[in-house]
Amino acid sequence: MNSANTPTAQQHGALRAALRQCLGDENLIEDTESQQPFECDALTTYCELPLLVALPATTAQVQAVLRLCHASDVPVVPRGAGTGLCAGAMPHPEGVLLCLSKLDRVLEVNARGRYARVQPGVANQAITRAAQAHGLHYAPDPSSQIACSIGGNVAANSGGVHCLKYGLTVHNLLAMTVLTAEGEELHLGSLGLDSPGYDLMALLTGSEGLLGVVVEITVRLLPTPPHARVLLAGFSNVQAAGDAVGAIIASGITPAGLEMMDSLAIRAAEDFCNAGYPREAEAMLLCEVDGTAEEVEQHIGELTELLAGAGADSLQVSRDEAERALLWKGRKSAFPAVGRLAPDYYCMDGTIPRGQISRVLGEISALSAQYGLPVANVFHAGDGNLHPLILFDAGDPEALRKAEEFGGRILELSVAAGGCITGEHGVGVEKLRKMPTQFSTAELVQLEDIKHAFDPGLNLNPGKGIPILKRCQEYRALPARHGHD
């Protein structure tokens, strides 16, 4: 039988025609070549081409796409800016990639109520840009904030350098409009600080596009602190730097940010942008405090004393905004800087209790020697959120296999230390096989049941986030395309 005449091909043809009609030619990408830029997110080792790429320009079009796909039982993979790091937006070969990048309007900035209403394709930093004239800002600031979209931030429950003090995405949302897999509109949250019924907004945040498609978001805006200074402390051993993190957290001061870098990362960042980092140090901390002038001066004084006592060899405090920006530039460009050291790097995201940082970094270092793959560490120390960057060459299949195995060992270490497999990057496709490290079968089944409550057809971002267990697959007689094992 000619493939163009199979029942599936006929259905796909009908879907194409219907989507073309509702989106217009310019908002539907059908040819393989033009689909190439959409084949992966920022984790480029996982690639796939979708059946179609839809680029709706209005909420009504998003709803129409969902309804059409629901009627045809076709998978839908939502995508924001494509900056995700877990292949959460990797296309489904038989599905529609639903790109929300054209929904990029800031709908309202309400200075008096201190909130902003935005579409999901708005870049994270654009919200702060829209709010700053009012002395307000949107607090969560992932390193990719220039590019990453707020819709993607909601899907991932993104953090950032300042979430230690100001919370994650889930702490900074007031309301959202969500479309279900069937295209039904749900209005969650309110302009108050809670909502009646179940807190579906908490459940949707970090759900990786498996439960619904977010089409409008109301975020909380916070007053911008008038003063901020960052303190750089260099250490001659990693242990002392790790222990200093614990000491700061226990001291009663909540820094606005507390980041750690090891020697490989320090030198790479320094080569990249000359931030003035101590090249000879084995580890360094960047600790920012913000608030009123009195508060900043008091805390800088206390932290300087604390860090000197914790064995810091060098201490530097930013004297002005330019110096503060430069010190952060090194940290924010650390990933690309490390990226220059090897053809590829693999970024892990395990989170551990802060008191375990020194011990776990020691074990990662031992594993690095064992696998023969260098590791650079650049991470949110104040949250215990590790980001070991494993350097390797993806052109060498054996190196790729080793890097993935090494990464898996780091996640197991994180869970064994009382932590989790992902602090902010998400599970996506990448960490699916590691979910049973953290969850029992009964817990995974409960997570699946939640998925069923929102998306009984299992068409939203299938094959991501939650492993669909074989046992349940048979039990529920799910179509094979949704399985993984």
Added chain:
Amino acid sequence: MTETGGADADQTDALVAALHQAHAAQEPLYIEGGGSKRDLLGRNCTAHTLDVSRHRGILDYQPGELVITARAGTPVVELQATLAEQGQMLPSEPPGFGGRATLGGTLATNMSGPARPWRGATRDSTLGVTLINGRGELLNFGGRVMKNVAGYDVSRLQAGALGTLGILCEITLRVVPVPEHSATLMYELPAAQAHARMLEVAAQAAPLSGACWFDGRLYLRLSGAASAVRGTASRWGGELQRDTAAPWASLNEMSHPFFAGDAPLWRLSVNSAAPLDAAESMLIDWGGAQRWLRGDEDADQPRARAGAAGGHACLFRGGDRSTEVRAPLGAPQQHVQQALKRAFDPHGLLNPGRLYSWL
């Protein structure tokens, strides 16, 4: 030992057994800890009472990590006393209700004190839960670390669910250091001016941790570095209160005379900037975002007002509790909420009808 008495005990097996028994007998359960919120927030629930107050005790507390894990029946005041010994506290400052409020009930109702707009709700400081679902399975979600995005956020979903999704067994919360210094400032102001002032100060980057108005007085609380609290207090003026805690405790513990008596008590959760309704006698908290009303009015009125103010109203206490006490939800959301309830509790054994008649 605390005011409520009782020794630490692990009742997990007994609670699992009770769930299985309820299933076998097809007899739903009404989950109760200290009973401090029996008449609050929810509808009347006629199911057989399952006493979880004996399942208590702090399981793990590492001050250096700013994390505490305790059994759900642990009284809030016991947690607070343990934390205070280490100079730490629960960020959401939930009420202790005379020692009767438990950790489980606090999460199930998402009760949160005066600093809610600035330090978050109990929901926000929740890091992990262990619960028994309606199938009698003991499940653990979240954890003891600050950031965790593996799987759906089942822990925070329990906040405000009134125990309808599971019997809460263990809860892990993020805690914070007690601020170095606190001060309460008082201003004699009518409601509208007080409200305007609340919005004005909340727009400033200041160590604000409370803003309420009652009895013709605006109270502002500052907490943080001593230098910042003193500096801000001197800039803001007002009358420095000798007893920093009293006004906040009288609201949080609902001991203020405003809360006394049997008249229906309405809680409006709204946009903090929404204009006040001149006609109403109210008490304002959370910088304008939480407003309390008393009176025997038609339920439609507070609901309409709250809706117009971007929020929702709850018949918090009193009135007719056999009808709906929460704001109505649209059909699509009702459908999803019911499906979610079935996902956790397929046989409808856990607090049926407590949150909504249809849940």
